Amino acid sequence: MYDFELRRPENLSEAIESLSADGAQALAGGQTLIPTLKNRLASPDVLVSIGGLAELQGVSESNGVVSIKAGTTHGVVAGSVKSYPALAALAANIGDPAVRNRGTIGGSIANNDPSACYPAATLASKATIITSKRSIPSSDFFVGIFETVLDEGELITQVDFEVPDVANYQKFDQPASRFALVGVFLARYGNDVRVAVTGASEDGVFRWSEAEQALGSDFSASAIDRLEVDAEGMIEDIHGSKDYRASLIKVLTKRAVKAC
Amino acid sequence: MATVTMTVNGKSVSGEVEGRTLLSDFVRNNLNLTGTHIGCDTSQCGACVVHVDGKAVKSCTIFALEVEGSTVKTIEGMANPDGSLGVVQQAFQDNHGLQCGFCTPGMVMSAAALLDENPNPTETEIREYLEGNICRCTGYHNIVKSIQAAAVAA
Ligand SMILES: Cc1cc2nc3c(=O)[nH]c(=O)nc-3n(C[C@H](O)[C@H](O)[C@H](O)COP(=O)(O)OP(=O)(O)OC[C@H]3O[C@@H](n4cnc5c(N)ncnc54)[C@H](O)[C@@H]3O)c2cc1C
């Protein structure tokens, strides 16, 4: 790992100020960034530690919205989100307990790993990503693998989820990494059904719109029997072929419908 | 270099570290507490698990400076004050919960964190909790037995 200066700002405004410098980067739970630094895939001059900032901690729930501050760990989300059980369950299954004690929702979404769980939840549950500069609907947030619309120095401060009528997340574990080999997050708001898929596409998290339409008019597993996911553009690696991933999307979507 | 101060196994300690100094390196190199093992250094194996403010974390995936002012417990802090083995350690010895012993410090620290949260875990809960602790000798059955015994003994 190249050396850097580690700063621990006292409050959010100091953190935002520190991040405006060239070569500065946010450090939240470090569960992705520290391994990245060890591999010398990033070489920031300054790391601004935001994990301990009280202003970025906590969950609040009111009027059908769950608001999670960006520095809240997966473990805290798992244990404290009550009105959105599918989201709490997703957090409870990220990695392992030690990862969940450090990793944060803001870090997960900013990182946009193609196999991460939270991006699928944000996309399926009409989330709004609030940053130090603006509010971004989740539909506009994810650009491609490891890429989002965030500008240099822009910090996610909070994520607001609209609680659906019913929802379920099906994660097919990749047992070595403990990420999702494929994951499907299904959320239903009346006839508006959303199916967000992670772990599968070379372009990162996406919504399976054909399934959404079919499930919007008939919310049953058989409603998607006739649909097939095109294997073109799916990820292919030693853990699974394109065809396997395409097939898993359908299988997991059906399981999610049945679990609702 | 910067100075970091924290409480480790009940004692206040401080040392000079770089920004990039990991907690695992700090406890091993600065404090000579070499019970904390580095198995993978890629956040996968859990041999380096310690408690920071009561929570299990991978000490290879947190910087020493982030722990400023916190309370840390390492495997050395698990023994009784007279030096005899603590409950979880004793249960591992009694139940052959270790073979080469490399993963054991992390296993014991994870087991202790689990028992703090959930004093009577089921076998499934134990196995799920140990998802981030890999035993290269694959002695999982006896590790689970050890933790069950520790739950009864505690
Ligand atoms: C063994 C293991 C298993 C895992 N399994 C899973 C899994 O099953 N599912 C899953 O989804 N993830 C998994 N992860 C990843 C984990 O969830 C990470 O915690 C997460 O991806 C990154 O969050 P962090 O807080 O650790 O961020 P960091 O590692 O600190 O930062 C990641 C990136 O986000 C940026 N960043 C951090 N916070 C903000 C912010 N508030 N605003 C803007 N940018 C920010 C950083 O600059 C950096 O570029 C796993 C990780 C490990 C080590």
Ligand code: FES
């Ligand atoms: S050495 Fe830290 S997880 Fe393996």
Ligand code: FES
């Ligand atoms: S006892 Fe050898 S690695 Fe677990």
